[in-house]
Amino acid sequence: MRVRFAETDAQGVAHHAVYLVWFEVARVEYLARFDGGYPGLRSRGVEALTIEANARYGHPAYFDDRLEIGVRCTDLRGARFRFEYGVTRAGEQLAQGWTLHACVDAATLRPTRVPAYLAEAIAAAEATAPASSS
Amino acid sequence: MRVRFAETDAQGVAHHAVYLVWFEVARVEYLARFDGGYPGLRSRGVEALTIEANARYGHPAYFDDRLEIGVRCTDLRGARFRFEYGVTRAGEQLAQGWTLHACVDAATLRPTRVPAYLAEAIAAAEATAPASSS
Amino acid sequence: MRVRFAETDAQGVAHHAVYLVWFEVARVEYLARFDGGYPGLRSRGVEALTIEANARYGHPAYFDDRLEIGVRCTDLRGARFRFEYGVTRAGEQLAQGWTLHACVDAATLRPTRVPAYLAEAIAAAEATAPASSS
């Protein structure tokens, strides 16, 4: 992923709010490995809400930097799941973060368990993933 | 309207794509004068699509600048309407632009005439507005 | 502050990353009370970096919602300061968050103490502010 010019700010670096967008892009790509991914989840009438987000910024990212966003699903129980992220540039860690999500029924907006097909696929993937997977 | 820090880019000025967002904010405020405005339009099952947008950039806008966005509805016939914009700072014109829109039925996405209540209200407003209204 | 259409996403609500932008807008307005505010800080050769950001989302915000962003500076020592935010709509709390910042010398990017004029002005303001100030 390359830093877009539109993502920079007058400090000459990527704006801090953009990291949440990058986390989302990484999360969507991560989920895409599992049976339709996030669009597949929505087509099953399940919506995933973001209920908390956190980012810690160590070193700035600059326009046109080539970044890698590591992502892991570190916790998944009931309706909730948590993702952790690491933003690196050429192996150097620039930032870290995590987001917490809840599945809801798209019609009623009531919490609903993460669908079993997805929970199992993620559990299997994380079991075999190296700790520093990206 | 003040230029947000997140709207600036590494050239130290407001990013050019942000002007389309400002145009939209001005358009929504303009329409808000008429019976529910844009949300009112949507609640009547009419969706307004943007089908063309244009912006000309003369002088840059900087972080925390206080801008005024002038807006006029300059043409409204059938399903289409056109807005023109001027971005000024302390009376100095920084940029201009226009957008072209089409009303569609929210369910079928087929073109539908601009509702009469809105067409008439806009025509009345523009008839009495000074040419350089904002 | 009104939710812009461009700030909504395909879930029909304000996108979660936008809250960090709103926090920044509120922070800039807060600082504007003190001798030039954030631009004044930059003109003194001091840059304020965001080193951590957190947001918790309780209830969604919708297009055209009128929001209030409460903001307090809750901690200020040495080079660091922390802001806390509350996003409310008609008195109902929608979201909360906090950000952590560090002052650096704009030339060397080394940490530098929050300038005394600002530290004192903030301390005085927070001492007299009600706990739930906005």
Place this chain on the structure above:
Amino acid sequence: MRVRFAETDAQGVAHHAVYLVWFEVARVEYLARFDGGYPGLRSRGVEALTIEANARYGHPAYFDDRLEIGVRCTDLRGARFRFEYGVTRAGEQLAQGWTLHACVDAATLRPTRVPAYLAEAIAAAEATAPASSS
């Protein structure tokens, strides 16, 4: 390029302002073929300003759509150059646009000719490019 969730709006489609960002991403990639690209231009003390932008929206783009942004430099004389864009999804054209740019001296902000190395490289590339290159 995939449509990010953060790029969608409450109409369920990619927000129209985002197309200007996509155009920019395509432009930066296009220029990257030529000796340092846009960052190279900046490192030579030349800044490229966007002085006009236009987009026409035919069909909407949806979350997670895989888009291709075709880009050509169609005119380059003196300090100015123009790019044209086509946004397609699986061969179907969704939108078109163009942007007009001017090179300025980064120090004085006065217009300056597009550097010869870049003008020649672009001319050569466009001479051999098929009319519908992307």
